[in-house]
Amino acid sequence: MRLRLQITGLVQGVGFRPFVFRLAEESGLHGYVLNDTSGVFIEVEGDKDRLDSFLHRIIKEKPGLSKIYSLQHTYLEDAGFSNFEIRESEENGEKRASILPDISACDDCVNDITTPKNRRFIYPFTNCTNCGPRFTIINSLPYDRGNTSMKDFQMCPECEREFNLASDRRFHAQPNACPVCGPWTGLYDSRGNVICEREEALEKVVNLVRKGNIIAVKGVGGYHLVCDATSEEAVVRLRERKHREEKPMAVMFPDMKSIKAETNVSSLEERAIDSIEKPVVIVRKKETTTIANSVSPGNITVGVFLPYTPLHHIMLRKLKKPVVATSANMTDEPIVRDEKDAFNRLSGIADYLLTHNRDIVRRSDDSVVRIAAERQTPLRRSRGFVPSPLIVPFRFSKPVLALGANMNNTIALGIDNKVYMSQHIGDLDTPLAVEFYEETVNDFLRLFDMAPEVIVSDMHPGYYSTKFGEKHYGDKLIKVQHHYAHILSCMIENDVPEDAGVIGFAFDGTGYGPDKTIWGGEVLTASYKGFERAFHLRHYKLPGGDVAVREPRRTALSLLYETFGDEAERLELVPFKQEEKYFLINMLRKNINSPFTTSMGRLFDGVASLIGLRHKVSYHAQAAVELEQLAFRSDEASSYPFAVENGVIDQRPMIEMIVRDLKAGSAKELIARKFHNTIVQIIIFTAELLKDKTGMSYAVLSGGVFQNSFLLENAYYSLKERGFTPFIHQLVPPNDGGISLGQAVYGNSENTTRNL
Numbered sequence: 001m002r003l004r005l006q007i008t009g010l011v012q013g014v015g016f017r018p019f020v021f022r023l024a025e026e027s028g029l030h031g032y033v034l035n036d037t038s039g040v041f042i043e044v045e046g047d048k049d050r051l052d053s054f055l056h057r058i059i060k061e062k063p064g065l066s067k068i069y070s071l072q073h074t075y076l077e078d079a080g081f082s083n084f085e086i087r088e089s090e091e092n093g094e095k096r097a098s099i100l101p102d103i104s105a106c107d108d109c110v111n112d113i114t115t116p117k118n119r120r121f122i123y124p125f126t127n128c129t130n131c132g133p134r135f136t137i138i139n140s141l142p143y144d145r146g147n148t149s150m151k152d153f154q155m156c157p158e159c160e161r162e163f164n165l166a167s168d169r170r171f172h173a174q175p176n177a178c179p180v181c182g183p184w185t186g187l188y189d190s191r192g193n194v195i196c197e198r199e200e201a202l203e204k205v206v207n208l209v210r211k212g213n214i215i216a217v218k219g220v221g222g223y224h225l226v227c228d229a230t231s232e233e234a235v236v237r238l239r240e241r242k243h244r245e246e247k248p249m250a251v252m253f254p255d256m257k258s259i260k261a262e263t264n265v266s267s268l269e270e271r272a273i274d275s276i277e278k279p280v281v282i283v284r285k286k287e288t289t290t291i292a293n294s295v296s297p298g299n300i301t302v303g304v305f306l307p308y309t310p311l312h313h314i315m316l317r318k319l320k321k322p323v324v325a326t327s328a329n330m331t332d333e334p335i336v337r338d339e340k341d342a343f344n345r346l347s348g349i350a351d352y353l354l355t356h357n358r359d360i361v362r363r364s365d366d367s368v369v370r371i372a373a374e375r376q377t378p379l380r381r382s383r384g385f386v387p388s389p390l391i392v393p394f395r396f397s398k399p400v401l402a403l404g405a406n407m408n409n410t411i412a413l414g415i416d417n418k419v420y421m422s423q424h425i426g427d428l429d430t431p432l433a434v435e436f437y438e439e440t441v442n443d444f445l446r447l448f449d450m451a452p453e454v455i456v457s458d459m460h461p462g463y464y465s466t467k468f469g470e471k472h473y474g475d476k477l478i479k480v481q482h483h484y485a486h487i488l489s490c491m492i493e494n495d496v497p498e499d500a501g502v503i504g505f506a507f508d509g510t511g512y513g514p515d516k517t518i519w520g521g522e523v524l525t526a527s528y529k530g531f532e533r534a535f536h537l538r539h540y541k542l543p544g545g546d547v548a549v550r551e552p553r554r555t556a557l558s559l560l561y562e563t564f565g566d567e568a569e570r571l572e573l574v575p576f577k578q579e580e581k582y583f584l585i586n587m588l589r590k591n592i593n594s595p596f597t598t599s600m601g602r603l604f605d606g607v608a609s610l611i612g613l614r615h616k617v618s619y620h621a622q623a624a625v626e627l628e629q630l631a632f633r634s635d636e637a638s639s640y641p642f643a644v645e646n647g648v649i650d651q652r653p654m655i656e657m658i659v660r661d662l663k664a665g666s667a668k669e670l671i672a673r674k675f676h677n678t679i680v681q682i683i684i685f686t687a688e689l690l691k692d693k694t695g696m697s698y699a700v701l702s703g704g705v706f707q708n709s710f711l712l713e714n715a716y717y718s719l720k721e722r723g724f725t726p727f728i729h730q731l732v733p734p735n736d737g738g739i740s741l742g743q744a745v746y747g748n749s750e751n752t753t754r755n756l
C-alpha cells in the first residue's frame with residue numbers, strides 16, 4: 001500500500017528532503033517527496049509494516065535543524081511508483097501557509113519549565129519557534145506579534161535578545177514570553193474575586209483539585225472543566241452541574257506511564273496519544289482502573305490525552321494524578337473562550353477559575369481520534385490539526401465555501417489544491433452555537449483572504465447552515481445530498497481516482513433525502529460526477545419524530561409494528577404503559593407525526609431498546625455505543641436473516657428472529673453480536689450484487705454509524721477478504737464533522753444539477 005504524509009513545520013532548507021530520500025531508499029520504499037507551501041508532501045509505497053516503521057522513523061530521526069508542527073497521514077492504495085524521487089516544488093498560497101495549528105509544548109520548552117535554574121521555571125506561557133499557540137492567537141496576517149493577542153505584552157530585554165538572535169530557539173518566536181514580560185495566571189473564586197496570581201495560583205489550584213473542587217482552567221483554545229478523575233464524588237458533581245448525565249468525558253494524564261497503568265494501549269494508540277497534535281484518544285480501560293466510573297459510565301473505553309501546554313504540564317506534574325479535562329460549556333453550547341463569558345456561564349459549574357490574560361482569539365476544542373482497522377480515525381478534527389489544509393488531487397476552478405451540516409458542524413474553504421476545514425463548531429441548535437458559526441464563516445473568509453464564488457450547503461431545509469446559505473448567498477448556493485457528501489469526503493481523502501465508480505455505504509442517524517424523507521441506511525453507487533441510490537433500509541416510522549431520537553423505545557415499538565402489525569400491541573418487549581403504547585401505535589397506524597425514515601442509526605437504537613439495553617438516551621448515539629460494547633463480549637459468528645428486493649433491504653426478518661431469540665432467553669451479548677454480524681452481511685451482500693452488476697470493487701464506508709469500531713473493522717476486513725477495496729476515514733470524521741469536505745469537493749463541479 002501507499003502512505004501519504006503531509007508535514008508542516010521547519011522542514012525546508014534543513015536537509016529534510018535528502019533525509020526522506022535516504023530513509024525511503026534504506027527502507028526499500030518507492031515514491032516521492034516534494035516541498036509545498038506549507039511544508040513537505042511525501043508518498044511512499046511498500047507493505048504496511050515498513051510504512052509504519054517509516055512513519056515512526058521520520059519523526060524520531062528527522063534532521064537536527066528540522067521541526068515538525070503537524071503531520072497528517074493516510075494509508076492509500078498503491079500507485080505503482082518505480083523508484084523514489086525528489087519532485088519539483090509547489091509554489092502557490094504562500095500567505096495562507098503561514099497560519100499554523102497550535103503546537104503542543106516541545107521537549108525543550110518542557111525542559112525549561114521543569115529546570116529550577118531556568119528563568120522560565122514553572123512559567124506557563126513558555127514557547128519557542130517550534131511550539132506554542134498559533135491558530136488561537138492570530139488576529140490577522142502576516143503572523144507577527146502585533147497581529148496576535150500577544151501584542152499588548154512588551155518583550156523584556158532578555159526576550160528581545162532571544163527574539164533577534166538567529167541561533168536562538170526563540171528567534172522570531174512571535175509569542176515569546178517570560179515571567180518578567182509575559183502573560184500570567186490568576187485564580188478566582190466563582191464570584192470573580194481574585195484569590196492569588198502567578199506561581200502561587202498554580203500551587204493553590206493543585207491543592208484545590210486534590211480536595212475535590214471543580215476548576216475552570218483557561219487553556220489554548222478555550223476553558224476546560226477540571227477535577228480529580230479518580231474521585232467519583234467530584235466527577236458526579238461536575239456532571240450534575242454541567243447537566244451532562246452520561247456522555248463520556250476526557251481524562252488528561254501526567255504522562256504515558258500513568259496512562260498505561262489505567263488503560264490498555266496498543267502501539268498505534270500510543271503513537272496517537274504522543275503525536276504532535278496530542279488529541280484525545282479513545283482506549284480501553286483496565287479492569288483495575290482507578291478512574292472514577294462516572295467518567296465514562298457503562299463504557300469499556302475512555303478518552304485519554306497528555307498535557308499539551310506548559311500550563312497543563314506544570315499542573316499535572318504537581319498533581320501526579322489524572323484529571324477530567326472536559327470542554328467548559330453547558331451541554332451542546334460552544335466552549336467558553338473569554339473571562340467575561342467564563343464568569344457568566346461557568347460560575348454555577350466551577351468552584352474556582354484559573355484564568356490568564358492572554359486572549360483566545362478563536363475557539364478550538366480538543367481533537368478526538370480512535371484506532372480501528374489499524375488506522376487512525378478522527379472523531380473530531382480540531383485543535384492541533386486545524387487549520388492545516390487537506391491536499392486534494394485537483395485544483396478548484398472557483399473558490400468554494402462549504403457550509404457543513406447541522407450536527408458536529410465544521411465549515412470548509414476550497415481553493416487551489418487545498419481544502420481548509422474549520423475547527424469543530426458543534427451542533428447548530430443554540431443561539432451561542434449559531435453565533436459561533438457565523439463568526440467562523442466570516443473569520444475563515446477574512447483569514448484566508450477569500451471571496452467564495454460557489455457556496456455549498458446540505459439539502460435539509462431545516463439546517464441552520466442551509467438557511468444561512470440561502471439568506472446570504474441566494475443564487476450562488478448549490479445543495480448536495482447529505483449521504484453523497486459523506487461518500488465524497490471519504491473518496492477524496494482516500495484518493496479514489498477521478499473516473500472511478502464506488503459502492504458507497506452511508507450509514508448514519510439522519511440526512512435529508514431528495515424524496516423529502518429522512519435517509520440514513522443508504523447504499524449508493526457513486527462517482528465524483530453523481531450518485532444513485534442503489535439500496536436502502538426498508539422505510540419505517542419514527543413516532544413523534546425527534547422524540548424518537550431521544551427515546552429508542554419508540555423506534556423499537558415502530559420496528560415491532562412494522563414486523564408484526566397489530567400483534568405488536570400484545571408484545572411485552574418495550575417498557576410503555578398500556579395507554580402510551582396504544583397511543584403510539586395509533587400514531588403509527590394513522591400516520592400522525594410519524595415521519596418515514598431509512599435511518600441505520602435509529603435501527604441500532606431500536607434494537608438496543610428491544611433487547612432491554614437502553615430505552616431513553618441522554619446523549620447522541622448512546623444506545624448504539626452501548627450496543628457495540630455488548631457485541632464485543634460475544635464471539636458468535638452467525639447472523640440474522642434479511643431480505644433484499646427492488647433496492648430495499650428488509651430488516652423485518654431480522655426483527656422477527658431477534659424477538660424469537662429474546663423469547664428463548666438468549667443473552668443480550670449474543671443478540672447484539674448477531675445484529676452487528678447482520679449489518680456486516682448486509683454490506684457484503686449488497687456490495688456483491690453491485691459488483692456483479694457494475695463491476696465496481698471500491699467500497700466506501702462513511703457516516704456516523706461507522707464510528708462504531710466493531711462494525712467498521714468487521715465490515716472492512718470482510719470486504720477485503722472478498723476482493724473489495726474498502727476505504728475508511730483517516731483525515732476527517734465519518735460523522736457530520738466531515739461533511740464540509742464532501743461539500744467542498746462537490747462544489748468544484750461545473751454541473752450543479754448532477755444530484756438525483
Ligand code: ZN
Pocket residue numbers: 105106107108109110127128129130131132
Ligand atoms: Zn518549544
Ligand code: ZN
Pocket residue numbers: 155156157158159160177178179180181182
Ligand atoms: Zn521576557
Ligand code: FE
Pocket residue numbers: 482486508509510511703704735736
Ligand atoms: Fe450524517
